[in-house]
Amino acid sequence: MSPSPWTEIAHNVFLRRHDYLDVNVGLVVGEHQCLVVDTGWDERHGAEVAASVRGVTSLPWQVMLTHAHFDHAYGAAAFLPATVWGTPGCAYWLGHLGDQLQARVIGELRTAGELEVAERVAASRLVPPDRLVPHRESVDLGGRSINLLYGGAGHTDHDLVLAVPDAGVVFWGDLVEIGADPAYEDGFPRDWGNTLSHLLDTVEAGLGRISVPGHGSVVGLDAVEEQCERHRRLAWFLGEGRGAGERNPDDLVRRGLGSGFSEETVRRAVERLLHIEQ
């Protein structure tokens, strides 16, 4: 029998890490229900994740999507029938925009030479969340209540965070990435830092001492606070440049480097900012 892919990071809270994109999937187990946090990058992979959940618990599952990016959301069909939690924005992306965004992902994967994943993504049915969280929702898993939180625009316009108060755990989705710079392609450079800051204020004291990023290893709250500060600095520097009427990307990138992020990340953030504000 192969070893379990799940690591227990707190009492009855599990993490499954992957070499592919260093992406994380979580599992929170209560007395009557369990909740799966993100679903893997395609339906076949989702089925493998679902089977591995059964190696941990036989309880009925619910699913939560942190956001609609393929590497987090495209495995959801493998968990049906199930309650699927997400923000209204996530439902819009996977429902209304689903075909268009799936085609974009397939194209990007093919361009990157990832043909097998591209085919698997193409064969995946997208599942928009059917239980929507506009701001905040508590879910009782039996003996354990968890909180789903939307803090505003950041990595996307619809990132959902999960807090497990009794365990001190927060699943941040891609609002926090460890081991790689934050992905700004669909992000909001002016808002990301404030959104993280707001969420850090919202989650109860002590929560997030076990912080799970969307990609990379588990960290403490200090690492999240540090990332939050960098995003806020980037927003400040870019805001200052835009306030001075700058539109030249190179000028804005020069300012944004004061954030501490890499030049590549700052450039993506600048491109995105100019795209949003055009």
Ligand SMILES: [Zn+2]
């Ligand atoms: Zn993402």
